[in-house]
Amino acid sequence: MLERKMVPVEQIRQFRIFRDLGDAIVDEIRRSAWIKSLAADEVLFRQNDPVRRSYFCLSGQVKLFRLTRAGSEKIFTIASSGDSLRDSISLMAGRLYPLNCTAISASEMLSIDPEFIADICHRSRDARTSLVEALEQRIDELVDHAELLSVDKASFRVASYLLNEYRRNGSKRSFRLGSSKKYVASYLSLQPETLSRCLRHFRQNGIASSVNRRIEIHEPERLEQIVHGVDAAA
Amino acid sequence: MLERKMVPVEQIRQFRIFRDLGDAIVDEIRRSAWIKSLAADEVLFRQNDPVRRSYFCLSGQVKLFRLTRAGSEKIFTIASSGDSLRDSISLMAGRLYPLNCTAISASEMLSIDPEFIADICHRSRDARTSLVEALEQRIDELVDHAELLSVDKASFRVASYLLNEYRRNGSKRSFRLGSSKKYVASYLSLQPETLSRCLRHFRQNGIASSVNRRIEIHEPERLEQIVHGVDAAA
DNA sequence: CATTCGGATTGACTCAAGTCAAACCCACCG
């Protein structure tokens, strides 16, 4: 599943770390990078394996997760086309992947030698600034996620998630979930049943409704209130 | 509360980011850094304020936390002497502090202009490698923390925490908690009552006991088993 | 078009963590 064919320049430049690089460096990347094609459910890497390649998602969808002692999976991130797998970057030899990564659907990943990325960072000021920025942003995301999980009320978590997605989609009343509810539930560390009941509750109160993966936000203000603990309908 | 007195070189080199720097650069840091002294409960920075200074803990203890909608605090990290506040670093202007920071006890913080840190990273290969490494490690820590919180069983969280502390203290049977149980509970996103009951449970089963802040681990193997979901005493 | 399989939903039940209130204990201070 390894293709040597040259990756188009725009495909490389879509990732922030590579955006500001000169043509010469981008061309170096094109010549040394691979495309790794994954079938659905194929494993890209496992938690605690040494980092040998760094990945960037060109198409499809992958999940980054850990296994619980019960054997089920807790999803930390779902990455789609255009997302950098920031958890797979290592400037120094010796880092271990903190998570498992498996394809949800057939996917293509840009695969780059982490040492080559390190090399680029040492050569380009812009590249290293972007890299650090990307890592800092990842830290902020994880703090947000930990905060989400620290609240035990399920409706808070769901409201918070819906509000995030709503804003990410340009505050449009209607949008599609990025993945199945099963995965959303795992991301929120809830049982699918609990997520389902929460959405029903929101539907009955006219706050939001869902048909399959299509979500309709009727009253974003009330979601806001639930997140901030004001609304009693929580 | 601003002292201009020169910080000793060893004090600066104790932080990994600065460890491998040449004397000339360390001396630049000494001349441009301040010491910020904090009284107990004094605020160092607030969540969402723009990052104006980056901090490194020289003495005392500070907590990094967010406020919940109920007004209580959820602690993410407790930093003591020798710890870098990695969440206060920003290579680019525009980052906001992701957390609040307040002194638990009287503390002294090394305060450095983030632009100066950026400058050092651009000049020293070692420094930027250490910085990226520090951020990657912070990401791994936060993933671990999110995993901890995703498990709803309180005894898992407590066992996992005790095991971590046990190992961090060189696997000695007896050690002191770094902070009051109230803060430990907040870190684990548990109520103090729940933590207390958990410890009682461990005491009754001969797994571990605590007198004030002193912890005695009697059977580390069983903690291990609880964390991995084997032990029924969970 | 019928079949099938995985995801989604619903209901009934259980139980562990949260909550409230009270007692306790240690450290600090006058």
Next chain:
DNA sequence: CGGTGGGTTTGACTTGAGTCAATCCGAATG
């Protein structure tokens, strides 16, 4: 040495998320 206050522990009670089981539905398949 007694008093005060914050952290800690304990008990009684409530509640909401997990669990198990059954059903429903939709998309993919032949």
